[in-house]
Amino acid sequence: xxxxxxxxxxxxxxxxxxxxGDLIVPVEGVSFDLxxxxxxxLIGDAGSGKSTTALALMGLARxxxxxxxxxxxxxxxxxxxxxDAEIREIRGRDIGIIVQNPRAALNPxxxxxxxxxxxxxxxxxxxxxxxxxxxxxxxxxxxxNDPERRVxxxxxxxxxxxxxxxxxxxxxxxxxxxxxxDEPTSGLDVTIQAQFLDEMWQTVQKTGSAMxxxxxxLGVIANFCDRVLVLHKGRIVEDAPVRQFFAxxxxxxxxxxxxxYHERASGYPEQVTGGAGFLRTDALTKHxxxxxSDKVVQAVxxxxxxxxxxxxxxxxxxxxxGKTTVGxxxxxxxxxxxxxVILDGQDITALNAAEMRKMRSRMxxxxxxxxxxxxPRWTVADILDEPLRVHEGGDKAARRERAVAALxxxxxxxxxxxxxxxxxxxxxxxxxxxxxxxxxxPDFVVLDEPTSVLAPRARNSLIALLARLQKELGISYLxxxxxxxxxxxxxxxxxxxxxxxxxEEGSVEQVFTAxxxxxxRxxxxxxxxxxxxNRRVDNPVPAALEGEIPSPIDVPKGCYLASxxxxxxxxxxxxxxxLTDLGQGRAVRCxxxxxxxxxxxxAAHD
Amino acid sequence: MLLRYITRRMLIGVIQLFCLVxxxxxxxRLLPADPVSRLVGLNSSPEGYEQAAxxxxxxxxxxxxxxxxxxxxxxxxxxxxxxxxxxxxxxxxTVGSEIATFLPVTLQLITLAFILAFIIxxxxxxxxxxxxxxxxxxxxxxxxxxxxxxxxxxWGLLFVYVFYFQLGVAPAPLGQLSPMTFPPEPVxxxxxxxxxxxxxxxxxxxxLHHLMMPVITLAFILSGPIIKMVRQNMLRAxxxxxxxxxNLIGLPxxxxxxxxxxxxxxxxMTLIGILYGFMLSGAVLVESxxxxxxxxxxxxxSVLAFDYPAIQGVVLVITAISLxxxxxxxxxxxxxxxxxxx
Numbered sequence: 001x002x003x004x005x006x007x008x009x010x011x012x013x014x015x016x017x018x019x020x021g022d023l024i025v026p027v028e029g030v031s032f033d034l035x036x037x038x039x040x041x042l043i044g045d046a047g048s049g050k051s052t053t054a055l056a057l058m059g060l061a062r063x064x065x066x067x068x069x070x071x072x073x074x075x076x077x078x079x080x081x082x083x084d085a086e087i088r089e090i091r092g093r094d095i096g097i098i099v100q101n102p103r104a105a106l107n108p109x110x111x112x113x114x115x116x117x118x119x120x121x122x123x124x125x126x127x128x129x130x131x132x133x134x135x136x137x138x139x140x141x142x143x144x145n146d147p148e149r150r151v152x153x154x155x156x157x158x159x160x161x162x163x164x165x166x167x168x169x170x171x172x173x174x175x176x177x178x179x180x181x182d183e184p185t186s187g188l189d190v191t192i193q194a195q196f197l198d199e200m201w202q203t204v205q206k207t208g209s210a211m212x213x214x215x216x217x218l219g220v221i222a223n224f225c226d227r228v229l230v231l232h233k234g235r236i237v238e239d240a241p242v243r244q245f246f247a248x249x250x251x252x253x254x255x256x257x258x259x260x261y262h263e264r265a266s267g268y269p270e271q272v273t274g275g276a277g278f279l280r281t282d283a284l285t286k287h288x289x290x291x292x293s294d295k296v297v298q299a300v301x302x303x304x305x306x307x308x309x310x311x312x313x314x315x316x317x318x319x320x321x322g323k324t325t326v327g328x329x330x331x332x333x334x335x336x337x338x339x340x341v342i343l344d345g346q347d348i349t350a351l352n353a354a355e356m357r358k359m360r361s362r363m364x365x366x367x368x369x370x371x372x373x374x375x376p377r378w379t380v381a382d383i384l385d386e387p388l389r390v391h392e393g394g395d396k397a398a399r400r401e402r403a404v405a406a407l408x409x410x411x412x413x414x415x416x417x418x419x420x421x422x423x424x425x426x427x428x429x430x431x432x433x434x435x436x437x438x439x440x441x442p443d444f445v446v447l448d449e450p451t452s453v454l455a456p457r458a459r460n461s462l463i464a465l466l467a468r469l470q471k472e473l474g475i476s477y478l479x480x481x482x483x484x485x486x487x488x489x490x491x492x493x494x495x496x497x498x499x500x501x502x503x504e505e506g507s508v509e510q511v512f513t514a515x516x517x518x519x520x521r522x523x524x525x526x527x528x529x530x531x532x533x534n535r536r537v538d539n540p541v542p543a544a545l546e547g548e549i550p551s552p553i554d555v556p557k558g559c560y561l562a563s564x565x566x567x568x569x570x571x572x573x574x575x576x577x578x579l580t581d582l583g584q585g586r587a588v589r590c591x592x593x594x595x596x597x598x599x600x601x602x603a604a605h606d
Numbered sequence: 607m608l609l610r611y612i613t614r615r616m617l618i619g620v621i622q623l624f625c626l627v628x629x630x631x632x633x634x635r636l637l638p639a640d641p642v643s644r645l646v647g648l649n650s651s652p653e654g655y656e657q658a659a660x661x662x663x664x665x666x667x668x669x670x671x672x673x674x675x676x677x678x679x680x681x682x683x684x685x686x687x688x689x690x691x692x693x694x695x696x697x698x699x700t701v702g703s704e705i706a707t708f709l710p711v712t713l714q715l716i717t718l719a720f721i722l723a724f725i726i727x728x729x730x731x732x733x734x735x736x737x738x739x740x741x742x743x744x745x746x747x748x749x750x751x752x753x754x755x756x757x758x759x760x761w762g763l764l765f766v767y768v769f770y771f772q773l774g775v776a777p778a779p780l781g782q783l784s785p786m787t788f789p790p791e792p793v794x795x796x797x798x799x800x801x802x803x804x805x806x807x808x809x810x811x812x813x814l815h816h817l818m819m820p821v822i823t824l825a826f827i828l829s830g831p832i833i834k835m836v837r838q839n840m841l842r843a844x845x846x847x848x849x850x851x852x853n854l855i856g857l858p859x860x861x862x863x864x865x866x867x868x869x870x871x872x873x874x875m876t877l878i879g880i881l882y883g884f885m886l887s888g889a890v891l892v893e894s895x896x897x898x899x900x901x902x903x904x905x906x907x908s909v910l911a912f913d914y915p916a917i918q919g920v921v922l923v924i925t926a927i928s929l930x931x932x933x934x935x936x937x938x939x940x941x942x943x944x945x946x947x948x
Contacts, residue, residue, distance in 0.1 A: 058854055063845060084859070092856030099854070104847035109868055109943050119855045154944045170855060 006033035007178055007210050008057070013070035015049070015056045025068065027052050028234040034178065034210055039201070041221040041242070042214045043257070044231035045455035046426070050214045051100070053231065054182045057212075058095060059087045074178075093123035096171030096209075097180040102163040106155035112139075112166045113151025120173040138169035141206075143199045161192045168200060175207050182214040189318040190482055191545055194526035194536070197224055201537055216456050218257065219485070219528025222246060223536040230254050242532045257457050268509045269467070271492050275309025277342075278476055279330070279363075279444050284339035286325050290553065298552050299325040301500035302339065304579075305478075307444070312470055312477040314487035314508065316523065317497035320549050323480045326497070327446040330478065331365050332356060343444060361391040364437035368449040370429035374421050374436075380407070381417040384436055391440050406435040410465060427458030431465065438469065444476045451486055459483075463490050484527045488512055493585065496520045499560040500552060502579060506586035516588045518565045518598065519545070559590070567598050612933070619929040623922060627686065630921050631672055634914050641912035645695060662695055675918070691922070692915035696908070701919035704904065709923065710795030711782065712893065712900035716885045718817065719824035720878070727829045731836025732867060735844060746833060754830025762823045762895035769819060776819045779896040783812055820896040824889060828881060835877050839870035872943040879935040883928035887920075 010032050016025035027049040034040055044050045056067050059079050072079040074094065079087055091097075099105050107115055116138060117131030126134065132151065139147035142165040155163055164184060171179060184200065185193040201224050204211045213225055221228055221242065228245040230238035230253065237251040249255045284303045287296035300322045307313045315323045328334040330341055332348055340347045348359055367373045374383050384403035388394070404414045410431040421429055430450055437445055447466065451459040463486050470477060470490075481487050487494055488508055495505040496519065504517040515521045522545045528536065545564040556562055559572040572592065579589040592598050643650075646658045659665045663674060663683070670679070675692060677685025684690040691701035734746035762779075769776035782797045783789055789797070790804035798817075801810040843849060843866040852862045890902025901920060908916035940946040 055850075055854070060850070060853060062850065088853075088856045088858065090856065091854055097854050099847070099851060101847060105851035107848045107852065107865055107869075108945055109872075110865075118857055118861060122855070122857050122861070156945050167851075 005035075007036045007038075007074070008034040009071075009073040010034075010057065011071045011073070013053065013056055013072065014068040015052050015061055015065055016068050017061075017065040026065075026234055027056065029070070030231070030234070030236055031070075032229055032236050032239060034212060036177070036210055037208060038227060039204070039211045039213060039225050040227045040229060041225035042212060042229045042231055043216065043218070043221055043456075045457060046216070048231045048455075049234045050231055051182050054097065054099075054180050054212070054214050057180060058091050058097060089123065092119055092171070092176070093174045094176050095178045095180065096174070096176035098164070098167045098171045098182065098184050100183045100186050102167040103155050103158065103160065105167055106158075106163060108155050110154075111151065112153050112155065112158070116151070116166070116170045116173055119170045123174045134173065135169070138173050139166065141203060142166075142169045142172070143195075144169075161188050161196060164188065164196060165199075168203070172203060172207060172209070176209055178210045178212065179204055180212045180214070183216065184213075185215075185217075185220070190484070191318060191522060191526040194528060197528075198536065217528065218456060218530035222530045222532040223528045230257075246530070246532045253457070257460070259460055268488070268507075268512075269312070269490065269492050271507060272308050272311045275311075277306045278309040278311075279341075279343050279478075280304070280306035281326075281330070282340040282342065284326065284329055284341060285337045286322075286329055286334055287337045295553050298500050298555055300329065300336075301555075303497075303500070303502055305495055305502065305505070307476045307478055309443070309476055310470065310474040311493065312466075312479055312491040314491035314494035315478060315480045315497060316482060316484060316487055316494060318482065318523075318549055320499075320552065321497040322500040322552070323497050324448055325500075327365065327448045327478060327480050330446055331360075331363060333365070358391075361387070361440040362442050363444045363446075364440070364442045365446040365448060366430070366433050366437050366450045368452055370426050370433050370453070371421060373433050374429065376421050378420070379417065380419050380421075380424075380432055383421075383432060384417075384439055387436060387440050402439060406439045407432075409438065409469070410435045425458075427454050427462060430454065430458075430462060434462075434465070434469075438473070438475070441473075442475065444478075446478045446480065448480045449482070452481070452483065459486065466490055484512070484524065485530070496523065499549060499555060501560060501589060502587075503561070503589045504587065505579075506582075506584075510584070510586055516582075516586070516593045517590050518567055518593075519561050567592055608937075612937075615933050615936075619926070619933070622929065623926060626925055627676070627918070627922060628672075630918050631675060632668075634917055635668065637912070639912045641695060641914060644912050675915075691919035694908075694913055694916045696911040696913045696916065701915050704916065705901065705919055705923055706795055707792070708899055708901045708904040711797070711898050712886060712889055712902065713927075714796050714798060715817065715820055715893070715898065715900065716824065716882065716889050718821045719828060719885075719889075720882060722821055722825035723828035723832055726825065727832040727836050728867070730829070731833045731870075732840055732863065734833070734837040735840035735866075735870075736863065738841060743837075746837065750830045750833045750837075752830075753826050754834070757891070758823060758827045759891040759895050761826060762820070762892050765819055765823055766895070777816050779819065781897045781899075782816055783809065784816075787812060816896075820892050820898060823895075824885070824892050827892075828885070831877070831881065832874070835874050836870060839873050840866055843867075843869035868942060872939050872946075875935040875939040875942075879928075879932045882931050883924075886924045886927060 010030060013027060013030040014025060015027040016023050026047070030053055042050055042053070052061065052065065055061055057072055059067065059072070059082070061067055067080060070080070074090065079090060106112065113132055113135040116135035117128065120126060120131045120134050135151050136147045139150055144150050144162060144165050150162070158166060181200065185196055188196060197220065213220065215221060225242050228238070228240055228242050229236050230251060232251070232253045238245065238249065238254050240250070245254065246258065249258050281304055284300055286300040287298055289296050303326055305313065315326060317323050325334060329336045332341070336349055341349050343359070343363060348356065351359060381400065381403060384406055385399055388399045388402055404417065407414050407416060412428065412431055412435070424432070451462050454462060466477070467490050469475065479487060479491055491508050493505065494508050494511050495502045496511065496517065497503070498519045504511060504515065504520045511520060512524065515524050550556060550560070550563060557576070558574045559565070559577045562568050562573045565572065569592070575591065577589045577591060579587050580594045581587045582594070588594065642655060642659045642662065642664060646654055663671055673679050674682050675685050677687030677690070680688055685692070691705070693699070694701050694704055697704065730746055730749070734743040737743050766776070766779050770778060777784065787809060790800045790806055790809060793800050793803050797813040798810060801813055846869065849862060849866050852865050887902045887905055889900060890906065893900035893902055901924065904916070905920045908920060
């Protein structure tokens with residue numbers, strides 16, 4: 001695949017940093033080529049050196065890191081040996097880069113327009129006024145509404161998606177020949193992510209640049225890249241066209257990453273029968289009072305869900321949809337404003353403190369950030385012992401035996417008992433969190449985005465573990481996630497939340513193959529399925545939802561989606577929508593869908 | 607928006623000052639001291655003692671004294687409400703006029719010292735931050751170690767020894783002007799301004815010459831912590847994502863350094879404010895070494911004489927100035943960093 005005249009030729013690039021008495025080399029010999037007009041994906045685990053590599057291509061390393069060797073040939077010159085002034089000319093002019101966490105990358109003290117102007121004027125002769133005009137043009141090009149006003153904004157006044165767009169406007173302001181995008185969509189919601197990548201892809205095509213897309217997401221690779229580079233332990237272990245990579249991954253690491261993709265053929269998880277309503281909520285509502293105002297944040301609005309014994313129910317939706325609050329209310333970490341939470345026939349919102357403490361051994365939660373969920377000074381043995389001590393007592397040796405068994409249950413070695421959280425990786429620690437949640441044999445576990453901080457390979461194995469434990473132990477899960485791929489693999493049923501309400505629920509198969517509610521449709525169409533044979537860039541998809549999720553303080557009077565829905569009518573704006581049962585366990589909150597006015601076919605033609 | 611913020615801060619400041627007045631008023635009266643006997647001497651007759659107490663108003667009940675001080679009984683004596691800080695017991699002249707003589711000396715000294723310290727500290731701190739661990743940075747470290755760790759009077763004496771006694775480039779440390787020079791008519795109290803108003807440039811330069819040593823001494827002391835702070839904040843700014851990105855987008859080195867400097871200056875403002883408030887009375891050692899009659903010396907004199915009105919006046923004025931300085935620096939901070947909302 002390497003052309004005769006690559007745009008960028010990287011050979012044996014090494015980046016490392018010194019720690020007292022040792023040299024750590026996270027990037028130890030990366031070599032690859034990039035051709036003009038090519039979109040190449042660089043995939044790898046967290047800590048595999050992706051971002052370090054991306055920076056090193058520009059001749060930079062985050063202190064205390066240093067580029068130790070190798071060459072980055074661009075336009076016939078080795079960027080790593082150029083004097084400072086010359087490489088500064090190439091950065092931004094010939095190679096643009098956008099980084100993770102765009103808001104931190106923008107200067108917080110300068111208006112966005114001025115920053116773009118500085119970047120432009122660093123490489124082009126232009127007056128301040130011309131640079132400003134150019135900044136406005138660039139912001140318009142990257143899809144920012146009202147660019148004349150946005151050039152005056154400061155970074156903290158922009159949303160994450162908008163800041164990312166401002167960054168790409170800056171990176172592309174001098175029409176570079178190569179754009180490096182380092183996880184450009186991390187931290188964005190699915191709906192915005194797809195839209196943003198579409199726009200970025202189109203902009204790159206328009207300006208005729210090549211692109212190196214650094215990511216952890218197979219979906220991004222499959223939908224936007226022509227070629228894939230796999231970075232593993234500081235080296236490129238695979239370099240293949242995207243279809244070939246998905247069809248026949250060569251390296252064992254790639255094979256493991258793609259395991260899900262290959263297992264997809266096995267179909268959807270089997271539905272459970274019996275035990276219905278083991279855990280259920282009845283019109284669960286949670287309002288947060290707003291300080292200094294009589295208004296409330298309506299985080300959860302009359303949510304009624306039900307999880308059968310041994311069933312996994314997915315709860316999906318954008319950030320701000322209230323899914324985490326539902327999980328916290330179920331655990332009574334937040335006390336619901338109204339409604340009931342019923343576990344095995346008992347309303348836990350009515351329990352007193354002592355009864356609730358007893359109840360807690362039957363219901364557990366696993367949080368998103370594994371490091372925040374444990375006491376960093378404790379050993380794994382202490383962490384696992386705590387719930388046993390609190391709920392069961394018993395002698396020390398027996399408890400230790402239970403802890404060792406719990407470790408084995410999550411496929412960890414008992415030697416980890418003496419380790420402390422800082423010695424462990426995120427995925428190992430998340431397994432320990434799961435082991436801790438399961439150690440008192442709960443009936444019900446809330447999993448609040450347990451995989452979202454994990455790299456794809458670790459995510460896959462954690463999902464496989466959760467599926468296995470569910471089958472073995474017959475536990476019920478509420479699986480809160482914005483990652484539809486994992487929901488599809490783990491859950492039997494799914495509920496879609498929007499602005500504190502459930503807008504659709506049904507079996508995963510029903511909802512994933514034929515979503516009814518306009519919001520579920522948008523969510524699913526925005527989801528990047530890791531399928532290179534059906535690429536987003538080849539078949540334009542229906543436009544995503546306009547605008548952003550409204551504020552949960554002033555919720556709309558009628559349908560909550562009315563401001564963004566392509567099928568909106570005046571009736572939708574006026575009438576509050578009710579969740580209507582469609583039979584076969586399906587329900588949808590849209591009177592037009594219920595009336596059969598919006599059909600799947602129609603949606604497909606949108 | 608801005609005006610409303612300033613008004614609100616001023617109002618809060620007035621409330622703070624009011625509480626301070628009350629607290630100080632009672633606290634000094636808790637001292638196991640007898641200002642009357644300090645005034646009339648231990649051997650005075652009981653009649654003389656009583657007369658003196660009556661003169662000072664100390665025979666009145668405590669709350670009546672407070673009322674008078676606050677200016678709520680203007681028929682007896684003017685108080686704070688009438689803009690009067692009272693009459694000094696030690697000297698018999700009004701506290702206001704005495705502070706007006708002593709305060710400008712201190713303000714002039716420390717303001718110039720702060721400006722000089724800033725001019726030294728910013729490039730030096732930047733130099734250290736831009737070359738961490740290198741020779742320049744080590745030099746900066748040694749400098750700030752010396753500047754920050756020895757008492758100012760010691761440096762003052764050393765400077766006097768070297769520059770006056772040995773080299774003869776500095777004047778004798780005997781006040782704001784040479785003892786032979788006739789001072790200009792005090793208008794503002796600031797010697798540098800008053801000489802200009804009087805149209806006497808020769809005296810202006812003489813005053814400047816006399817200020818040189820104390821200002822340099824104080825600036826030297828102040829530059830220690832300021833350099834450390836600039837270097838620290840600058841280092842942090844240089845490691846921030848937006849400076850890395852400025853490099854990635856190919857901005858010139860100078861522009862990147864300015865990005866980082868601006869980010870470093872904001873948080874530095876807070877420390878400057880605290881140091882300035884501290885120096886209002888903390889410059890007293892340097893003032894003593896160079897025989898400058900500043901507010902610190904006035905404060906010490908008043909405390910030793912149990913001169914209650916003078917103590918109260920000094921505390922009030924210094925606090926008021928500190929509050930204004932804090933407000934000004936907060937406004938500057940907000941101008942530097944748009945994320946600071948009023």
